[in-house]
Amino acid sequence: MLEIAMLVIMSMALVAWLVIYLRGRGLGGFRTAQPENGSLYVTGVSPRPDAEGEQYVTITGNLTGPSVPGQVVYGRFAWDVNQWPTIGDYIPVIYPAGKPDRWQIMHPGGRPGLGS
Secondary structure, three states: OHHHHHHHHHHHHHHHHHHHHHHHOOOOOOOOOOOEEEEEEEEEEOOOOOOOOEEEEEEEEEEEEOOEEEEEEEEEEEEEHHHOOOOOOEEEEEEOOOOHHHOEEOOOOEEEOOOO
């Protein structure tokens, strides 16, 4: 009985791996859309700390792009304090087509924070 259960589990894992592989290759699955470039107009930013190096910053802003007329978004990033963002800045972003909630920063001073 245990051998049959293990055989079923291994077969299901093999089928799942095969489906994932074929989708990634575009063979019978979906093709991923090209990401879109947009910009984030900063409307809110956490205060710049007195520390040096990378520190966490929370940014709120209005994201616009080819398929997004304007959407309020926010995110937390590790950011170089020497390039700290300010209200009114335009920051380049990239996001999957039609999914602006999954935006990523394209600024040299920032990178996703831990756990992002």
